[in-house]
Each structure stands twice: as structure tokens, then as C-alpha cells.
Amino acid sequence: xxxxxxxxxSERVFWLMLDxxxxxxxxxxxAIKDHFGGKFYGEPTISAAIREIRKKxxxxxxxxxxxxxxxxxxxxxxxGSGYQYSLDKAMRT
Numbered sequence: 056x057x058x059x060x061x062x063x064x065s066e067r068v069f070w071l072m073l074d075x076x077x078x079x080x081x082x083x084x085x086a087i088k089d090h091f092g093g094k095f096y097g098e099p100t101i102s103a104a105i106r107e108i109r110k111k112x113x114x115x116x117x118x119x120x121x122x123x124x125x126x127x128x129x130x131x132x133x134x135g136s137g138y139q140y141s142l143d144k145a146m147r148t
Contacts, residue, residue, distance in 0.1 A: 056117065064096050065107040069117060072108075075147070077130070079141040105140055119146060 061067045064087070071086050072078060078086075080101045080136075088095050105127055107113050119126045128141045 061091070063104075063107075064100055065104040065113060066117075067091055067094075068101060068104040069108050069113075069142075070142070072127075072142045075142050075144050076117065077141045079137055079139050083140075127139070 056066070056070055056073065056089065058070060061070050065085050067090075068083055071090070073084060083101050084096060084098070098141045108119075108127055109125060113119075114126065123145050124145055126141055126143050128145060129138050130141075131138055
């Protein structure tokens with residue numbers, strides 16, 4: 056996926072997460088703002104985008120293998136004040 060193909064917030068979040076590192080909502084907000092012309096999306100919008108990446112239509116349209124139960128992994132931050140999200144590295148194969 057090319058950056059220029061990112062027309063929705065879900066595609067922008069997906070494009071950023073293709074590096075397979077762990078992201079917080081706040082980091083995704085900043086990265087979207089930096090990479091996509093100053094656009095700012097609130098936490099509920101970022102959360103909705105992550106849910107959208109999990110849906111069958113998005114997965115089909117973006118080549119996410121159906122054998123992966125959930126393409127987005129989630130873990131609690133060490134201080135307990137939020138979560139981090141990453142794409143499942145199994146998608147690379």
C-alpha cells in the first residue's frame with residue numbers, strides 16, 4: 056500500500072502500522088498529523104479505524120490473509136493507562 060492510496064482514516068492507520076511496531080492512539084494521532092498534511096483525528100476515531108481494520112471487507116480489500124484471526128494485536132501499557140496496538144507479524148508471510 057502506498058501513502059498516496061490512503062483515503063480514509065482506517066487506511067492511514069493501517070499504512071502507519073505496516074511497520075509492525077507497537078503504537079498508542081496518541082502516537083498514531085501525531086503520525087497521521089505529520090504524514091497527512093496536519094489532519095487530526097481524536098481517540099474515538101482512531102479506535103474506530105482499528106476496529107475497521109479487523110473487519111472482513113477491509114481485510115479483503117487490503118490483502119490481509121483470512122487465516123489470521125485478528126490482524127491487530129493489543130497490549131496494556133506498563134503503567135496501566137492505555138493500550139498499544141500492532142499489526143500481527145504473521146501478515147508478513
